[in-house]
Amino acid sequence: MAIDRSNQQARLHLPQPLIDPTFSGFSSGLRPGRGTHDxxxxxxxxxQGVIG
Structure with a gap:
């Protein structure tokens, strides 16, 4: 189980710097420092159209 988690994290960190800038500034899901509460x-x- 721990090996699977390590593999998942390694796969996330490799492409994240390339992909993250393409997300909307309003995107919250699965982004560092942001989450569902945001x-x-x-x-x-x-x-209401106030943002976005």
Whole structure:
């Protein structure tokens, strides 16, 4: 199990610097320092057209 987790993390860290800049600035999922709580907090503003 720990080996699988290590492999997942290694695969994430290799392409992340290349792919991360292509995400929207409003993207929260699976991004360093951002998470679902950030998405839930900004969703009402996004839905009202205040951001995005």
């Amino acid at each position: 998405a839930v907090r900004t969703a009402p503003q996004y839905a």
